[in-house]
Amino acid sequence: MCSAYSFYPPTISVTWLRNGKEIKGDVTSTEEMADGDWYYQVHSHLEYMPESGEEISCVVQHASFTKPMNYKWDPSMPEPDKSKIAIGASGLVLGIVLSAAGFIYYRKKCSGRILVPT
Numbered sequence: 001m002c003s004a005y006s007f008y009p010p011t012i013s014v015t016w017l018r019n020g021k022e023i024k025g026d027v028t029s030t031e032e033m034a035d036g037d038w039y040y041q042v043h044s045h046l047e048y049m050p051e052s053g054e055e056i057s058c059v060v061q062h063a064s065f066t067k068p069m070n071y072k073w074d075p076s077m078p079e080p081d082k083s084k085i086a087i088g089a090s091g092l093v094l095g096i097v098l099s100a101a102g103f104i105y106y107r108k109k110c111s112g113r114i115l116v117p118t
Contacts, residue, residue, distance in 0.1 A: 009063060016057070
């Protein structure tokens, strides 16, 4: 997904490049949409499964830029998402360890006892 926000005039060009060559197919873009405050926004979506070593980028051309802006797609996960996954995995492991310890404790306490109804 490549999005451009808060630009004026509304004429803008968003293109996708694969290894420096323009991608024509599998691209879906919205029309320039008014924000209601004299600014516009546009969104472009590329449906493509990149192969190892390929460089995918989004190029935005607008009258307010002196040259086209090139935004490279980075397949790595952002740091905050990595932290969330690490915390979640740690919590899961801790929960499993505590559950196993509780089950072992329960089994040891119950072993050797026979409950007799009175």
